[in-house]
Amino acid sequence: MRRHTSEVRKVKKERKMGNKTVIKSGISFGSVLAITISWSVNHSIIWAIIHGCLSWLYVIYYAIFR
Numbered sequence: 001m002r003r004h005t006s007e008v009r010k011v012k013k014e015r016k017m018g019n020k021t022v023i024k025s026g027i028s029f030g031s032v033l034a035i036t037i038s039w040s041v042n043h044s045i046i047w048a049i050i051h052g053c054l055s056w057l058y059v060i061y062y063a064i065f066r
Helices: 002-025 029-042 045-054 056-065
Strands: none
Touching: 029 045, 029 056, 045 056
């Protein structure tokens, strides 16, 4: 019985580690949102890239001051 539960735990850890890898290698929702807002306001690719790097900071700034 103990061997079975340890195997199940091992599989769960592998699944969790797999999810973290996908999240780290992808673009976040905050970045996409910041790029979209920046493009709609400024129509500039350079500003969209800068705001995409700042992601949630720009989204919060936009929500407060606009």
